[in-house]
Amino acid sequence: MDLILALLAGATVGAAVAAMALRDVVHCVLFLTVSLIGLALLYLKLGAEFVGFVQVLVYVGAVAVLVVFAVLLTRGGDAPTERIANAPWSGALVAAAVFAMLARAILGSPSLGSPSPETPVPTLSVKAIGEGLTGGYVLPLQIVALLLTAAMIGGVVIAMREKEGE
Amino acid sequence: MTSPDQIFVSAKEWLVALFPAALQPMVGALVSIAAIVAVYPAIFALTTVVERKLLARFQNRPGPNRVGIPFTKIRLAGFGQFAADGIKSLTKEDIVPRDADRVVHFAAPIVLVVPALLALSVLPVGRNMAALDLRETGLLFFFAIGASTELSVFMAGWSSRNKYSLLGAMRGIAQMLAYEIPLILSSIPVVMIAGSLSLVSIAERQSAVQWGVFHSWHVFTPWGLAGFLLFLVAACAESNRTPFDLPEAESELVAGYFTEYSGFKFALFFLGEYLGLFAVAGVATTLFLGGWNAPFTFLDWIPSWMWFFGKLGSLVLFSVWLRATLPRLRVDQLMDVAWKYLLPMSLANLVVAGLWHFTAAWPAALRWPLSLALLAAPHLLLGRGFQKRFGPRVYRYAADPRPAPANPAA
Numbered sequence: 001m002d003l004i005l006a007l008l009a010g011a012t013v014g015a016a017v018a019a020m021a022l023r024d025v026v027h028c029v030l031f032l033t034v035s036l037i038g039l040a041l042l043y044l045k046l047g048a049e050f051v052g053f054v055q056v057l058v059y060v061g062a063v064a065v066l067v068v069f070a071v072l073l074t075r076g077g078d079a080p081t082e083r084i085a086n087a088p089w090s091g092a093l094v095a096a097a098v099f100a101m102l103a104r105a106i107l108g109s110p111s112l113g114s115p116s117p118e119t120p121v122p123t124l125s126v127k128a129i130g131e132g133l134t135g136g137y138v139l140p141l142q143i144v145a146l147l148l149t150a151a152m153i154g155g156v157v158i159a160m161r162e163k164e165g166e
Numbered sequence: 167m168t169s170p171d172q173i174f175v176s177a178k179e180w181l182v183a184l185f186p187a188a189l190q191p192m193v194g195a196l197v198s199i200a201a202i203v204a205v206y207p208a209i210f211a212l213t214t215v216v217e218r219k220l221l222a223r224f225q226n227r228p229g230p231n232r233v234g235i236p237f238t239k240i241r242l243a244g245f246g247q248f249a250a251d252g253i254k255s256l257t258k259e260d261i262v263p264r265d266a267d268r269v270v271h272f273a274a275p276i277v278l279v280v281p282a283l284l285a286l287s288v289l290p291v292g293r294n295m296a297a298l299d300l301r302e303t304g305l306l307f308f309f310a311i312g313a314s315t316e317l318s319v320f321m322a323g324w325s326s327r328n329k330y331s332l333l334g335a336m337r338g339i340a341q342m343l344a345y346e347i348p349l350i351l352s353s354i355p356v357v358m359i360a361g362s363l364s365l366v367s368i369a370e371r372q373s374a375v376q377w378g379v380f381h382s383w384h385v386f387t388p389w390g391l392a393g394f395l396l397f398l399v400a401a402c403a404e405s406n407r408t409p410f411d412l413p414e415a416e417s418e419l420v421a422g423y424f425t426e427y428s429g430f431k432f433a434l435f436f437l438g439e440y441l442g443l444f445a446v447a448g449v450a451t452t453l454f455l456g457g458w459n460a461p462f463t464f465l466d467w468i469p470s471w472m473w474f475f476g477k478l479g480s481l482v483l484f485s486v487w488l489r490a491t492l493p494r495l496r497v498d499q500l501m502d503v504a505w506k507y508l509l510p511m512s513l514a515n516l517v518v519a520g521l522w523h524f525t526a527a528w529p530a531a532l533r534w535p536l537s538l539a540l541l542a543a544p545h546l547l548l549g550r551g552f553q554k555r556f557g558p559r560v561y562r563y564a565a566d567p568r569p570a571p572a573n574p575a576a
Contacts, residue, residue, distance in 0.1 A: 026324055030270065033317065049303045053310040061313025061346070065339060068320045072336050126302050126363060 004045060012038030020091075025071055033064040050126050171469040174201075175294050198297035202286055209475075210440045211248035217486045219244065224490035251433075258429035263327060266426065270325035275431045278318035278438035282445060285311045289448040290366045292458045292471030304365040305357060308449060309350055312404070315442060316342045319413065322435070323423035334422025337497065338413030341403055344501060345410075348508035349400035349446075355389045355519030356453045365449070369457025379463050383456035388537035389519040394454040396512050398481075401446035403504070406439060408489040412497060447481035448474075507548050514544045 015035035019028045036059040043052035133141055178197050185193045215230060222229025233250045234241035262271055288304050290296040300307050316339050323335020360368045376382040384390035403410035414422030424435045451457060455477050458470035495503070518537045525533050 026267075026270070030317075030321070049300065050306065053303050053306045056310040057306065057313055060317065061310065062343075065313070065316045065320070065343060068317070068324070069336075069339050069343070072320070072324070072332065072339070 005042075008038055008042050008045065012042065026068065029064060029067050029071065032067075033060055036060060036064065048124070050124075050129060169469075171293060171471075173469070174292070174471065198287070202283060202297055206283070206286055206441055206444055207437065209444060209479075210437055211252070212245075213440060213482055214251065214436075215245055215247045216483070217489075218247070220483070220486050221490050224487075255430050255433035260429040260431065261426075263426050265327040267325040267327070270321050271426075272431075274318050274322035274325065275427070275434035275438065277314060277321060279434050279441065281311045281314040282438050282441035285445040286441065286448065288365055289445070289474075290369045290452060290457055291448075291474045292469065295458075295471060296366045299364065299366045301362075301364050301367075303363050305353065305363045305368075305449075305453075308365070308445070309346075312442070312445070313346070315404075315438075318438070319423050322427070326423075326426035328426050330419045330421075331423050331425045334413045334419045334425070337419075338406065338423055340497075341406075341410065341413060341500060341504075344504035345400045345403035345508070348396055348504060348512045349404055351509070351512035352393045352396035352400060352515060353449070353453055354512075355393050355515055356384055358516070358519050359384070359389070359523060365452050365457075369452050369459070372456040373459045375463055381456055381459040381461060381463065383454065383459065383461070385454045385456075387522060388534060388541060389515055389522055390454055392511070392515045392518065392541050394450065396508055396515065397450050397454065399503075400508060401450060402485060402488065403500075405443040405446055405485075407443065407485050409492040409495050410500065411489075411494060412500060443482060443485065444478060447478050447485075450481060451477040502552070506551070510544055510548060511541075514541060 012035050015031045015038060019031040019035060022028050022031065037056065040052045040055040040059075043055055178194065181197055182190050182194045219229040219231075229244065230247040231244035232241065233244055233246040235246060262268060285308050287297040288300060288308055290299075298307075319338040319342070320335050323331040323333075323338070326332075356368060357363055360371050362368060362371075372381060372383050374382045376386075380386070385394045406413055413419075414424070419425070424432060427435060451474060456473075458474040460466050460468060460470075460473055518540050521540065522533065522537060525536075
């Protein structure tokens, strides 16, 4: 087994476990970020430069920052000590379901059936990804955009209600 | 004999050739890393003195002019100041608040400085002089790495357990989130027109000669000019420079998110902020100001790296000038500028860049006015909207909860 792969996978999984096990929300978020960066490095190791950097940009630059922003807005500077998850088995159930689905998809992948070293590694340029997103996969992209717009309008509506109350 | 333009490239090749072939890639990388780690902090040291001297001149006072070479009468006009500052911050006591989260408190300056140095590695500082040429994802790498700054600001502000630090961190994150969007959107036209995310090829593309004497810098097009101005405003905000220095507003928040840092960690925050400034200035230079290209072909004899660092230095001096000139914004004004002006304008600029791409065959006399009109119309409309908000000022007071005293005259 590849040493770099083992190190990256270990760090990613370890950080994910820490993100679940620690008591302080902020520590959990920081370990979650480490885990996401580990995933990005795994993508980079597989030669998927674009996906790796987008992972960092979106998950570290936006998702993790939004989570800490929410923590700042709601909790302030005091260190919380109570456990966050009150039903850990439900999380385990969801995780198992996601794992089963991903495992089924990966095991059913045609490239896994014939692992011949002669087949060239497919190189996917950023241009090809862009053409795919604006061509064949334009409908899923639009659906995701619609979902995000709906979420944003929902957020604005919630904020507006509070203002009316004053 | 190599030309002065390629002097550093050949020096590196000569140095790498001294080692056995197996070690050469690693030595080459180490030489590039050493150059980045040496050059940019040196510029930082110089900038701190120049900034203090310039600010002093703007405020009609002499500024630092004493520190020279110790035990001699040589003053160097105060340019020994950075060495004195460095020694001072190295020898100062490192104070960590008792309630602070020690691990996060320790990690925050590292999370700031390391990505800032990484971001500098993709800048092409001269012809054939980029430490890291990511052909597919250069600009994306830069923005992805820059995103970690926000995390560092949060870590510093939260782990200090200090209300000023926390307020500074909140302001910092809100500001960086808001201004990151116009920053990225205003650089997208360049990617659209150049057809590449690689900073090296974007810089090379601008060495095409126009009308016999000009190098075709992107700033000499309508979308390039608008994009450059939008990028400059957003970059100022991203690097927390005045007038966008709310996260560390010293008159309101002590020093914002790094209030509780002292000694060398404070110096690291300082270094990280300036490295971030150099990084955005370098990207602005590469995207819009022609990178390492001279403005005119008859100035091509000046080495390309001199052009790059000259432009970078000019942008840094411009930010010092802004700092001395403009007052700090209020938080709501800050958000208004980002979401209600910069964001719509950068979207309009995307449309103009598309128009520019598809009308390549049109005469310039038609293309230019049309593009400028498409940019001027939203600018004027948005400006009108702002002016309405800046009408007569309305003062609002808290309602007096006590009943009004009975009037004895009635």
